[in-house]
Amino acid sequence: MSLNKNMRSTIFKNISAALDAQGSKAAREQHASARINARVRGPIPNRGQKTGAALVDEFISEVIRVNGEIINLKSVAEIPAAVMTAAGQNAPHIRIAPHPILNAANWPAGPAEINSGPADPDDDVGVSIAEMGVGETGTLVLLSGPGSPVTINFLPDVHIVVLFSEDIVPTYEDAWDRIRKDNSGVSVMPRTVNWITGPSRTADIEQSILLGAHGPRRLVILLIDGKKTHTPD
Amino acid sequence: MSHKKANLFTYDHPTCHNFSANAHEALLDKNLQTQLSRITREGFQQKRFDAIHRLDEGEFDLLRDRAQEIKTDALANLDVYLERFEQNVTAAGGKVHWAASANDAREIILKICQDANAKTVTKGKSMVSEEIGLNQYLEQNGMRPVETDLGEYILQLRDEPPSHIIAPAFHLAKSEVEDVFRRHHGDLDPARDISQPAQLLNEARQVLRGDFISADVGITGANMLVAETGTALIVTNEGNGDLTQSLPPVHIALSSIEKIVPTLEDASTLLRVLARSATGQDVTVYTTFFTGPARPADLDGPKEFHLVLLDNGRSKTLGSEFSEALRCIRCGACMNHCPVFGSVGGHAYGWVYPGPIGSVLTPLMVGIDEAHTLPDASTLCGRCQAVCPVRIPLPELLRRHRVKSFTAGKAGWLTRVGLRLWSFVASRPKLYHAIASFKVRAWKIISGKRGYISYVPFIGGWTNTRDMPSPQGKTFMDLWKQKNK
Numbered sequence: 006m007s008l009n010k011n012m013r014s015t016i017f018k019n020i021s022a023a024l025d026a027q028g029s030k031a032a033r034e035q036h037a038s039a040r041i042n043a044r045v046r047g048p049i050p051n052r053g054q055k056t057g058a059a060l061v062d063e064f065i066s067e068v069i070r071v072n073g074e075i076i077n078l079k080s081v082a083e084i085p086a087a088v089m090t091a092a093g094q095n096a097p098h099i100r101i102a103p104h105p106i107l108n109a110a111n112w113p114a115g116p117a118e119i120n121s122g123p124a125d126p127d128d129d130v131g132v133s134i135a136e137m138g139v140g141e142t143g144t145l146v147l148l149s150g151p152g153s154p155v156t157i158n159f160l161p162d163v164h165i166v167v168l169f170s171e172d173i174v175p176t177y178e179d180a181w182d183r184i185r186k187d188n189s190g191v192s193v194m195p196r197t198v199n200w201i202t203g204p205s206r207t208a209d210i211e212q213s214i215l216l217g218a219h220g221p222r223r224l225v226i227l228l229i230d231g232k233k234t235h236t237p238d
Numbered sequence: 239m240s241h242k243k244a245n246l247f248t249y250d251h252p253t254c255h256n257f258s259a260n261a262h263e264a265l266l267d268k269n270l271q272t273q274l275s276r277i278t279r280e281g282f283q284q285k286r287f288d289a290i291h292r293l294d295e296g297e298f299d300l301l302r303d304r305a306q307e308i309k310t311d312a313l314a315n316l317d318v319y320l321e322r323f324e325q326n327v328t329a330a331g332g333k334v335h336w337a338a339s340a341n342d343a344r345e346i347i348l349k350i351c352q353d354a355n356a357k358t359v360t361k362g363k364s365m366v367s368e369e370i371g372l373n374q375y376l377e378q379n380g381m382r383p384v385e386t387d388l389g390e391y392i393l394q395l396r397d398e399p400p401s402h403i404i405a406p407a408f409h410l411a412k413s414e415v416e417d418v419f420r421r422h423h424g425d426l427d428p429a430r431d432i433s434q435p436a437q438l439l440n441e442a443r444q445v446l447r448g449d450f451i452s453a454d455v456g457i458t459g460a461n462m463l464v465a466e467t468g469t470a471l472i473v474t475n476e477g478n479g480d481l482t483q484s485l486p487p488v489h490i491a492l493s494s495i496e497k498i499v500p501t502l503e504d505a506s507t508l509l510r511v512l513a514r515s516a517t518g519q520d521v522t523v524y525t526t527f528f529t530g531p532a533r534p535a536d537l538d539g540p541k542e543f544h545l546v547l548l549d550n551g552r553s554k555t556l557g558s559e560f561s562e563a564l565r566c567i568r569c570g571a572c573m574n575h576c577p578v579f580g581s582v583g584g585h586a587y588g589w590v591y592p593g594p595i596g597s598v599l600t601p602l603m604v605g606i607d608e609a610h611t612l613p614d615a616s617t618l619c620g621r622c623q624a625v626c627p628v629r630i631p632l633p634e635l636l637r638r639h640r641v642k643s644f645t646a647g648k649a650g651w652l653t654r655v656g657l658r659l660w661s662f663v664a665s666r667p668k669l670y671h672a673i674a675s676f677k678v679r680a681w682k683i684i685s686g687k688r689g690y691i692s693y694v695p696f697i698g699g700w701t702n703t704r705d706m707p708s709p710q711g712k713t714f715m716d717l718w719k720q721k722n723k
Contacts, residue, residue: 013336016495016549020317023557027314037318040311040500041466047304047507050297071523103537123538126451142521151535159480177506194330194467196532196539197484200525205477208517209389209405210412210435211273212281218388219443219450220477220524 046178053141053176060140064173065228067143071203072216073224081234084167084227085112088132091165091225092117096129100161104134104152106233107167123154124161131157131221132165134233137180138173138226142202145226146180149197158199164221166201169233246398246585249340249371252604253588257611260586270583273409282405282574285518286625292520298511305511306629308504309565312496313556319465319498320547326468330530332543340370343548347372347457347490348379350544354488356381356454362472362479363387364459365403365568366492366548368590369603372457383457384449386478388442395422401584403591404516404570409583412438446478456482456540460493461567462508463545466501469529470545473512473522480526489531489540494548496564502527508567511627515569555602559638563598565628572622572632578615587612594622594632601639610648613639652696671715678709 021030055063065075076087084107092099096117101107103121112119124131133153137146145166149155158164174180177200184198205220216222245260247253253260264270277283290298312319324334337343343366351359359381361367373394376383385394389407393400395418400406407415415438420428423445432438458479460470470491472479483489499505505527513519532539555561573579573593584592589600589609597612613636622632643649649657663670685691685708694701712720 012338012342012549015338016336016553017317017320019549019553020320020495020556023553023561024314024317026557030317033315033318037315037322037465037500041322044466044501044503046503047308047510048297048300050301050510051294067520126447144521144525149536149539150533151537154537155480155484156538159477159484177509178503181502181506194469194527194529196529196536198469198527199480200521200527201523202521202525203523205475205523207388207439207476209387209392209407210410210415210438212276212405212408213435215436215439217443218439218476218478219386219446219481 044181049176049178050141053139055140055175060173060175061170061228063140064138064143067140068203068226069143071143072206073143073203073226075226075228078227078229080231081106081110081167081229083229084110087227088130088165089113089117091227092130092163096163098128099130099132100124100128100157102131102133102153102157106134107132124156124159126160128157128161130163130165131161132167133157135166135168135226136172137183138168139175139177139180139200140173141176144177145199145201147199147201148184148195149199150195155197155199158201159220162217162221163223163225164201164204165225165227167227167229169229169231171232247588248374248399249368249590252600252608254600254604254609254612255588257586257588257615260588261582261615264582264586269411269414270409273411274580274583277408277574277580282516282518282570286515286571286574287518289514289518289520298514301507301511302627302629304507305567305627306565308499308507309567309628312498312500312504313561313564316495316498316556319500320495322465323463323468323498326465327530327543327545328468330468330543332468332530332545335544335546337546337548337550340548340550343370343492343546343550344372344375346546347492348376348381350488350490351376351381351455352379354455354542356488358449358453359383359455359457360449360453360482360486361385361390362456362458362474362482363390363406364457364492365400365590366459366494367457368400369550370492370548372492384446384453386446386450386476386482387474388439388476388478391442391446392418395419399585399590401592402570402573403568403593409585450478450481450485453482453486455488455490456484456486457490457492458483460491460497460545461512462505463493463498463547464500464502464505464527465498467529469502469527471505471525471527473509473525475517475519475523477524480524483526483528484539487540488542488544489528490544490546491528492546492548494550494552496552496566512567512569515571515625515627551603560598560602560635562630563595563602563635565630566595566599567628568595569627571625571627572630575621575625577617577619577621587615594636595630598630598632598635598639601643606639606643606646606648610639610643610646613637613643671713675713675716678713679711681706681708682711684708 099119135145204224205218207218373383392407401409531543579593601609618633690705
């Protein structure tokens with residue numbers, strides 16, 4: 006679209022006019038490349054620097070502070086029963102992410118209908134697997150992909166998320182490092198990286214805080230002791 | 239049927255020139271005053287304070303220093319970061335559109351919607367979309383834009399602009415929300431109870447579900463643009479922004495060129511100050527980083543991704559004496575702490591961006607002819623600068639606008655004559671001293687034993703509600719001379 010090209014060049018001409026007085030564009034390019042490659046961290050608050058058991062404790066207390074729920078599990082075998090308990094009696098439609106761990110789980114035959122795939126509007130409960138948790142603020146990190154459809158995180162009334170304790174990292178920057186490493190050092194992002202901190206809320210009416218706006222009314226974390234293991238299909 | 243007040247602005251009809259009258263009306267609006275009082279008492283001010291004190295001593299200031307440095311660096315290298323961003327969005331399968339003006343942005347977005355044969359367009363909250371009057375334009379061209387943020391949805395039904403950049407409907411009482419829901423949700427049971435906020439929220443949630451599912455295009459804003467990866471991000475609490483960008487087949491993100499940051503680390507630092515400064519949360523419920531359209535193996539997400547980048551004067555501001563305003567991350571802390579905003583609310587400012595940052599941006603966007611009143615709507619007390627997470631020197635920028643509008647002849651005759659008189663006297667020390675000592679003696683005599691004066695000519699607006707304390711009868715210069723004798 007030539008219109009787009011013209012506007013682009015007008016905008017960039019104005020920007021150069023402002024910046025060229027301070028130095029050349031080549032110098033700016035060099036600076037920008039160096040800065041992006043260095044990926045220097047800003048100041049990390051002390052609460053984002055915990056390790057070991059203190060890190061897991063911090064994650065749990067931060068989740069509870071923002072009205073999330075935590076259920077501790079010993080192994081993946083306990084997932085189906087915990088999901089059924091958390092979902093309660095009034096959840097006829099349960100949606101699970103097509104992730105190897107959930108696919109391999111031993112789901113009960115009823116009474117709830119359990120489907121795998123992206124969410125649809127009838128789903129009462131969605132179950133997904135978190136890539137990581139961040140201790141600093143009790144934040145879950147979910148990456149979209151074939152095993153993690155993003156609609157499950159937002160459409161159902163109740164969102165149940167499986168998280169392994171060894172996937173809890175101290176701070177956001179640690180999460181970025183791991184996402185980059187999983188992509189062989191190159192910053193290739195999935196379509197979405199979702200940070201989720203508690204159930205949805207709003208304060209748009211008279212500044213009073215209400216839980217359960219358009220997203221899930223409840224966020225339940227199934228915290229499994231140990232390391233994420235991919236059960237073979 | 240529109241129930242909005244007749245004097246409310248639209249994006250192309252600002253009412254900044256009427257600031258005085260707008261403010262007067264706002265001061266007499268009892269309901270507005272009730273809502274405004276919540277900001278200080280249990281609202282934004284207290285929540286920000288608590289959030290900062292959940293960090294260790296001094297940490298928030300270190301984060302602010304770094305946040306300022308990040309935005310300064312991003313602006314000082316704006317073109318190369320934007321180019322890098324564009325390359326990475328394109329590599330991820332998205333398309334970047336450049337919009338020089340508000341009208342350009344509207345046309346680009348309409349074209350994308352038309353190409354998608356769109357009827358219903360869901361929208362996440364976006365101040366840039368308010369800046370370009372997107373809803374009106376889409377409606378005029380046969381689309382049905384649906385605001386999905388609760389506050390924005392209420393305002394869309396009332397046909398009203400936002401009064402705050404992060405809490406758009408904070409000026410309304412719950413009874414007013416009930417009112418507009420009853421008028422517009424006519425097919426629901428008239429006997430239902432929706433007197434409480436939770437019931438109102440539930441109703442909006444039910445009504446909007448259908449639109450989320452059936453929308454052909456979803457439009458969101460973007461709080462930041464990350465050059466390193468071509469990623470944009472939104473921060474929300476309701477989840478509407480995510481439903482808007484994951485259910486329809488086309489996602490358009492509308493943002494502006496100064497929102498760029500170099501890396502994901504830099505974005506993380508800014509996020510640490512953004513929510514704390516805005517709502518007093520450590521982090522919002524949802525922070526969503528999105529890069530391009532759905533990948534081939536993804537089971538959901540949009541097939542098409544467009545990022546529309548608006549300039550609308552920002553590239554000109556970059557080289558001007560107002561460039562520091564471009565650091566703004568739109569947290570709203572300056573308005574939450576402004577005594578003027580706290581007294582008159584957002585609509586009185588007469589355009590999209592209210593409060594101290596609005597008084598700096600609006601003259602740059604709608605022109606000084608319309609908006610020269612706004613830089614005067616400040617006592618320059620400096621609270622805005624004190625709370626700004628990127629340390630924008632707002633009082634100094636307001637003062638620069640005042641100089642410009644005075645030079646351009648926008649000040650009234652009283653101000654002009656007064657200032658000329660004052661500068662004549664102030665540059666003649668003997669005359670100044672003579673007048674000053676006459677004045678303090680005269681005021682002392684007039685006030686007599688009461689010790690105050692209840693009316694002073696020319697500042698009646700001030701003495702109507704306060705008494706002027708009387709001077710002690712001698713000037714500082716007199717006392718100084720006495721002491722040195």
